[in-house]
Amino acid sequence: MKYKGITYSYVVYAFTFFLAPLLLILFYSLTASDGGSVSFTLENFTRFFDFSNPQYMKVLGNSFRIAGIATLLCLLLGYPMAYILASLKPRLRAFLSLLFILPMWMNFLLRTYAWMSLLETNGIINTLLSKLGLPALQIMYTEKAVILGMVYNFLPFMILPIYNTLIKLDPSLLNASDDLGASPWQTFTRVTLPLSKPAILSGINMVFMPSVTTFVISRLLGGSSTALIGDIIEKQFKLVDDKGFGSAMSVIIMIFVFGLVALTREKDSEEVSL
Amino acid sequence: MKRLYALVLALTLLLAFTPLTGCSQDDSGETVRIYNWGDYIAPGVIELFEEETGIEVVYDTFETNEDMYLKLKNSSGYTYDVVIPSDYMISKMLREDMLAEIDFNNVPNAAGIDERFKNLDYDPTGAYSVPYMWGTVCIAYDPEQVTEEVNSWDILWDEDYARRIFMIDSERDSIGVALLSLGYSLNSTDPDELEEAKQKLLEQKPLVLAYTGDDVKDKMIAREGALAVIWSCDIGIIREQDDTLAYAIPDAGTNVWYDAAVILKDAENKANAEAFLNFLCRPDVAQMNADYMGSASPVSEALANQDESIRNDPIVNPPAEELAKYEVFQMVDGAAELYEEIWSYVLAS
Amino acid sequence: MNRRKSRLMRVTSGVYAAFIFLFLYAPIAVLIALSFNESKLRSSWGGFSLKWYASLLQNDRIISALGTTLLLALLSAAIATVIGTAAAIGLHNLRGPFRSVLLNLTYIPMLNPDIVTGVALLLLFTFVGYSMGFSSLLLSHIAFNIPYVVMSVLPKLKQMNPNLLDAAMDLGMKPATAITKVVVPEVMPGVVTGFLLAITMSIDDFVISFFTTGPGVSTLSIEIYSMTRRGVNPEINALSTIMFVVVLALLIAVNLRSGQKGGEMINIG
Numbered sequence: 001m002k003y004k005g006i007t008y009s010y011v012v013y014a015f016t017f018f019l020a021p022l023l024l025i026l027f028y029s030l031t032a033s034d035g036g037s038v039s040f041t042l043e044n045f046t047r048f049f050d051f052s053n054p055q056y057m058k059v060l061g062n063s064f065r066i067a068g069i070a071t072l073l074c075l076l077l078g079y080p081m082a083y084i085l086a087s088l089k090p091r092l093r094a095f096l097s098l099l100f101i102l103p104m105w106m107n108f109l110l111r112t113y114a115w116m117s118l119l120e121t122n123g124i125i126n127t128l129l130s131k132l133g134l135p136a137l138q139i140m141y142t143e144k145a146v147i148l149g150m151v152y153n154f155l156p157f158m159i160l161p162i163y164n165t166l167i168k169l170d171p172s173l174l175n176a177s178d179d180l181g182a183s184p185w186q187t188f189t190r191v192t193l194p195l196s197k198p199a200i201l202s203g204i205n206m207v208f209m210p211s212v213t214t215f216v217i218s219r220l221l222g223g224s225s226t227a228l229i230g231d232i233i234e235k236q237f238k239l240v241d242d243k244g245f246g247s248a249m250s251v252i253i254m255i256f257v258f259g260l261v262a263l264t265r266e267k268d269s270e271e272v273s274l
Numbered sequence: 275m276k277r278l279y280a281l282v283l284a285l286t287l288l289l290a291f292t293p294l295t296g297c298s299q300d301d302s303g304e305t306v307r308i309y310n311w312g313d314y315i316a317p318g319v320i321e322l323f324e325e326e327t328g329i330e331v332v333y334d335t336f337e338t339n340e341d342m343y344l345k346l347k348n349s350s351g352y353t354y355d356v357v358i359p360s361d362y363m364i365s366k367m368l369r370e371d372m373l374a375e376i377d378f379n380n381v382p383n384a385a386g387i388d389e390r391f392k393n394l395d396y397d398p399t400g401a402y403s404v405p406y407m408w409g410t411v412c413i414a415y416d417p418e419q420v421t422e423e424v425n426s427w428d429i430l431w432d433e434d435y436a437r438r439i440f441m442i443d444s445e446r447d448s449i450g451v452a453l454l455s456l457g458y459s460l461n462s463t464d465p466d467e468l469e470e471a472k473q474k475l476l477e478q479k480p481l482v483l484a485y486t487g488d489d490v491k492d493k494m495i496a497r498e499g500a501l502a503v504i505w506s507c508d509i510g511i512i513r514e515q516d517d518t519l520a521y522a523i524p525d526a527g528t529n530v531w532y533d534a535a536v537i538l539k540d541a542e543n544k545a546n547a548e549a550f551l552n553f554l555c556r557p558d559v560a561q562m563n564a565d566y567m568g569s570a571s572p573v574s575e576a577l578a579n580q581d582e583s584i585r586n587d588p589i590v591n592p593p594a595e596e597l598a599k600y601e602v603f604q605m606v607d608g609a610a611e612l613y614e615e616i617w618s619y620v621l622a623s
Numbered sequence: 624m625n626r627r628k629s630r631l632m633r634v635t636s637g638v639y640a641a642f643i644f645l646f647l648y649a650p651i652a653v654l655i656a657l658s659f660n661e662s663k664l665r666s667s668w669g670g671f672s673l674k675w676y677a678s679l680l681q682n683d684r685i686i687s688a689l690g691t692t693l694l695l696a697l698l699s700a701a702i703a704t705v706i707g708t709a710a711a712i713g714l715h716n717l718r719g720p721f722r723s724v725l726l727n728l729t730y731i732p733m734l735n736p737d738i739v740t741g742v743a744l745l746l747l748f749t750f751v752g753y754s755m756g757f758s759s760l761l762l763s764h765i766a767f768n769i770p771y772v773v774m775s776v777l778p779k780l781k782q783m784n785p786n787l788l789d790a791a792m793d794l795g796m797k798p799a800t801a802i803t804k805v806v807v808p809e810v811m812p813g814v815v816t817g818f819l820l821a822i823t824m825s826i827d828d829f830v831i832s833f834f835t836t837g838p839g840v841s842t843l844s845i846e847i848y849s850m851t852r853r854g855v856n857p858e859i860n861a862l863s864t865i866m867f868v869v870v871l872a873l874l875i876a877v878n879l880r881s882g883q884k885g886g887e888m889i890n891i892g
Binding site: 121122141224231235236238241 | 483614617
Binding site: 006007009010011013014015017018019020021022024025028077080081084085087094096098099100101102103105106107108109110111112113114115116117118120122123124126127152155209210212213214215216219220230233234237243246247250253254257258261 | 710870
């Protein structure tokens with residue numbers, strides 16, 4: 001019991017800053033305060049799950065759909081990239097992977113801002129297109145721009161875990177498959193892909209989570225109809241003073257997110273991979 | 275271990291030489307903290323104030339009255355000394371006892387403010403606020419895309435301009451425009467009228483490109499849209515870069531707004547705050563600000579020195595008979611929550 | 624994975640990789656190019672100019688936000704490293720159900736969406752009437768940095784010979800001394816990784832800072848956000864260029880130091 005002191009002081013910190021805030025969210029979501037008195041209510045949740053007027057559920061569904069598309073695109077674009085990188089000679093891939101993480105270290109808002117300059121109706125892409133005599137793209141202020149922003153910002157999160165798994169694959173497994181007469185495609189689908197499944201799941205997690213809860217990307221690149229659940233939560237705390245409703249939506253999104261984590265997480269490991 | 279210490283030490287030393295005006299609270303020098311709208315002061319005014327008085331200014335901006343109010347409410351204790359809200363928000367803050375009475379002995383320049391801006395409804399005794407700027411809500415449009423005459427709010431519901439319209443990302447202003455287009459009062463608290471306004475906004479939504487804030491100016495200059503609802507104080511900043519946009523107030527009337535500087539009750543630098551208010555009312559400074567925003571200054575002497583094009587512009591300085599038709603925002607007691615719900619519902623649709 | 628590949632395969636791979644790199648770098652290249660554009664308009668080139676750099680360097684808000692960001696990152700990372708290392712040592716030696724409860728609790732800020740963490744901390748501060756500002760930012764950053772430190776240190780503790788500590792104490796060391804003299808040096812690489820990770824996370828954060836800051840205090844991220852909300856501002860392009868160059872220099876420096884370790888990427892959150 002020589003670590004009692006250390007452990008207990010940490011427990012205090014963890015309860016104050018990790019647990020108490022979450023309990024407060026729960027508290028606000030389930031109460032209504034009228035003047036000085038606080039009473040229990042489910043009103044915040046019924047307002048969200050209002051089936052006669054499913055506006056807020058639609059926003060949630062939309063957020064999931066948009067984040068889902070972005071995640072799928074990241075996987076489709078990212079897996080081949082990770083595969084290509086991993087199959088290079090170590091020196092070359094060290095250099096290329098360095099190039100690869102470089103944009104990731106730039107401030108996320110700056111990266112999103114870059115796309116504003118590119119996508120605007122009279123922005124750089126459209127100026128170039130019109131010089132080439134091509135029709136203009138109407139992407140800015142639409143869902144497409146939001147998805148693009150998500151893919152651009154979070155693609156490295158998909159590639160990194162897959163790449164890190166692929167370079168550690170035991171080459172003798174692949175050689176064995178080869179020797180036993182499997183075609184390269186069979187080797188890929190029967191050996192490589194199953195072995196990289198945990199990495200794919202972790203990549204999906206790392207792209208989907210920030211996408212489904214973002215409010216910055218939709219605010220900067222989206223338009224009047226691309227509000228995501230994150231936007232609505234942010235509004236409740238920053239614009240209209242509705243802590244209860246904002247908390248209820250936070251609870252809802254938290255349940256979904258933890259559910260997803262539980263689904264995609266490997267059962268045996270207690271350490272969470274980044 | 276040693277290497278880590280060396281690193282931490284080196285970085286700490288580096289920090290010691292980095293200026294930290296943002297968080298130096300025990301700064302012995304005089305300061306004043308100001309909370310104002312974005313793009314709402316002429317460049318150079320703050321520097322001039324700092325130079326002349328030696329008072330250091332900490333300056334933050336907000337996007338709407340509502341987000342300013344909430345930020346103050348969510349913070350406890352001392353936040354800012356001077357805030358510049360609009361009429362109805364001043365009433366609300368006054369009622370909630372958030373404002374300090376101004377010692378006008380320290381603000382002698384306030385005497386130069388035109389009589390018609392003194393003791394308005396939002397601050398009947400005039401003891402808590404000093405008028406800063408005033409103007410209207412109007413429609414800015416690109417005459418190349420909009421060739422018809424702009425004289426009705428209905429143009430913002432015209433399918434011809436689908437996805438070329440910007441609305442203001444502000445509860446009162448956008449609901450207000452919808453109420454006006456329906457022929458109701460800007461300050462309606464009638465649930466039925468508000469429901470109609472909500473439906474009107476939902477109907478308009480597919481036509482709206484985005485609900486904008488300060489960025490609407492750049493977006494209109496870049497011709498991202500054809501029509502935008504703006505505050506008339508944006509006109510000066512737009513004209514500075516592009517004078518080909520046109521502006522109009524619909525015949526049905528509009529909102530006229532008065533923004534005024536107030537001192538918060540929790541202010542820790544009240545004397546400096548009063549010095550700043552006094553500075554804002556100085557005719558040359560008031561003119562700098564009004565010229566920058568293309569607005570008519572509430573300070574008589576400043577207005578007299580402003581260009582005729584501003585003084586005679588019916589959008590920024592409507593004649594009295596027009597002004598009488600326009601409405602000022604009031605507090606919407608009893609319907610405040612409904613307004614919030616409508617706005618967050620519209621944004622979520 | 625050095626398998627034989629056909630020529631076609633190689634060309635396709637090359638083209639594909641080039642496409643992805645173009646996708647990643649084109650927007651940054653555009654920002655860098657625009658930062659030297661005399662004109663404020665993005666769609667026209669008004670000639671080469673350094674004026675946006677000059678005005679950026681005179682922008683007091685940016686300079687002070689930079690100072691706040693660096694101070695916040697260093698302080699929060701340092702404090703989180705101390706708390707997190709201690710927590711990891713405590714957790715490592717804990718047994719039973721309480722261990723997994725505490726471990727799961729530790730990972731909450733890391734798993735939770737940033738917006739929920741931000742909102743939750745905002746509620747905490749307003750609930751207890753805490754005056755928000757630099758200190759609330761610092762507490763929040765420490766809170767979300769701790770899991771990264773714990774996560775970096777725990778594996779190193781597992782690798783450590785469990786008899787080492789007992790041996791030290793058998794030889795007469797007090798527990799506290801044994802921890803600082805024996806355990807900490809043993810897990811130092813994990814501690815350093817955690818510290819650096821925490822600095823990165825802190826500098827990178829926007830959402831949590833956005834909810835937990837107070838009047839007069841803003842970080843670089845917050846400042847950039849409000850600049851982008853205000854419209855076109857070529858100073859942002861200049862800032863991007865500077866940050867890109869700094870990051871590039873840092874990465875090259877780190878890579879030269881860590882030498883030829885092979886192709887493993889630095890895995891940051």
